[in-house]
Amino acid sequence: MILFIEGKNTYQIQKMNQNLSVQEAEEHYQELKSKGFHLDLTRGKPSSEQLDLSAELENDLAGEFDQDGIDVRNYGGLLGLEGMRQLGSEILGCKKEMVIAGGNSSLTLMAQYVSSLFFQGNGEGPWSMHERNSFLCPVPGFDRHFTLCDEFSVNMIPVPLTGKGPDIEKTKSIVQSDSSVKGIWCVPKHSNPTGETYNEESVNGLLEIASSREGFKIFWDNAYAVHDFAKSEPLPNIFSLAEEKNLQDSIIAFASTSKITFAGSGVGFIAMSKNNLEKFIKHYSSMVIGPDKVNQARHIKFFKDFKGLKNHMNKHAEIVGPKFELVQEWLSKQNYGSWTKPTGGYFVTFKAEPGLAREIVNLANKAGLKLTPAGATFPYGVDPNDEIIRLAPTACTNQELEEAMKIFNACVALATLKKRVNS
Template sequence: MNNLITEIEEAEALYLDLKTRQLKVDLTRGKPDESQLDLSSGLEGILQGQTIVDGVDIRNYGEPRGLDSCRELGAEILGCDKDYVLAGGNSSLNLMSQYISSLFFHGSGDGPWSSKERISFLCPVPGYDRHFRLSEEFGINMIPVELTGEGPDLESVRELVKQDQSIRGIWCVPKHSNPTGEIYSKEITEGLLKISKEAKQNFKIFWDNAYAIHDFKDSIPLEDIFSLAKDIDALDSIVAFASTSKMTYAGSGIGFLALSKFNLDLFLKHYLALIIGPDKVNQAKHVKFFKKNGGVISHMKKHAEILKPKFELVDSWLSKQDYGSWTKPTGGYFVSFTSEEGLAKEIINLASGLGLKLTPAGATFPYGVDPKDNIIRLAPTACNIKELDTAMEIFVCCVALATLRNH
């Protein structure tokens, strides 16, 4: 007991000391830092007046599926056949939104979703806050399912899809998942496809491969879900997404959508009402830029050189202390920290008192509710190493203080 009191007093003294430093740091959003953005400065002026690419004038309307060579780029990133790929505007999140809209207008061979009483999605947790926000915006009912470290718990997915036919989709971030960093195993990927095939309702896998080639060290291959799906005649169950947001400019990259011919035709009914053609100038710039720089993988190695030390720094701070558990991602943009139950909000509040902004507690859960209040998403990419060091000093202090007070 005396030891505990001393430890609390020490943690409080450190907290007050940090407070006097009037710090200001932010670990909220998974954004590239300035030096990562600088890696793509070669995009500017790269076309040198070139206006014809793949036989079309890139300045004009047209090519709603995107430039051929850009679709090839998307296929390389997604690890699938080019035939499935559409290259769109600057954001994959926007394509997700447009794809879901298309389902509300046209359905997927099962009538428009707008005519259904209820549409539900399975949401592996913790997950990407914007998937949840988008679902909420569409009035989609969200049902959390646990992640296992290599994808969602298949038994739960199977049971839920069987029991509740309003479940029409599952959000998946199959590689370096946001925020757990996990990579879906082949078994789980095949299991999901099998469930979609067996489902009585139309059930789609929203395969958001946002971190497809964002590895810190060697390239880690992911199964081509389209090939696996083809083997069991389940191609219509998958809709995949990716983008160059974390490869070139986050606000000015290319979003990709990949889907079967059947799904594409239905999607185009909606999409062609919205656009006459994507920004092909930007698409051409990207294709030329990656070619000039030895390809996407070689470019991503430069990002890894900037990112890896940041993730090592986070891990070294967390390893020096005694509380909670955390993920050790091999790529991507996040670390997920698990505190003792009931402490996430408290830790985040304490951190805020010292000038450290963290993603709000619950953000990685549907409706913003983390039932155990123990998950904190750390996004170490946007700040520089010095700021990150300060942020982690604050974080571990707050974790210790909240945990000790809880004992």
């Protein structure tokens, strides 16, 4: 029987009579382990089949080097080619003038923006002058956001996600009680790894919080803005909502084509208000003379326009969608835990019984299935309940995924039954 627990609507809970003994679970696990399987599903990467969709990008520009009045092979064009800024603005839902089309990684742009805050600050002087700078981290979240904060010694405060965005009441109370809080990380659409999309109440709640704290920044990492593979809830446009409240300076948005074209050779975007851009460009231009405009020109030629990009994403959905269906099918075959059912993005979150995530990931590793380390989706690598596991099913073939899920289920069953017997 499948039950949806109210208030946790992204988690699909299955309750069935358990009918395996520990010994049977152990035997099943050992049998699978002996097969010598090897697969690395630690990261949400596009599969080769997805990368092949953008094969035309490898074609040269056939001499079309003159764009926006500059030779794209040369220095300059700091903000990126106009056509690419336009695409970035349509992905993010903001004005083109707000967008910088940069190098291949939005994560680099995030790091560069954080770095700018240490030198310029966001209203209360440079961060380097403050004893403590804190950022709110909705959990489970994107491990790289947390690594970045760690590297910059930014203190991380977890806030729970609700299935429709961060817990706003909790977020408000933390901000009220801690003056070191400077902002929040958000992956608002098909969030990594829960798959949830923020609703209007959450977005308005975040803006209300931003209005209560001078310089508060919402890092709007819209990495999965156009990555639906099934009918999805729309994401409210934060830029329009912010404009109504005169809070445009609170939003710093990011996106990239990493999971649209080539993950290692795409185009990253950062978008912000005119005020913020004027400040940031000073820092950015000290590090960058101009982005890879040849690659940007190739992207513009490849997509032609946003409609072309959306059509291209439909082809990704045809490849990615069945993989997520497979994961759901396999998870439904086992009796333990709960999991998300995303309609886009790159991840499924599996919630094991408390105290078992590390054990399950270890068992999977020993059987040749490498998963994202347990705890990685929490600040400082600490999942307080040791229960969250991120599944990233895109990079492998469907056949490999079937094997991987078989092993995963066996690990979940073994770890859960062992715990029950011992408690």
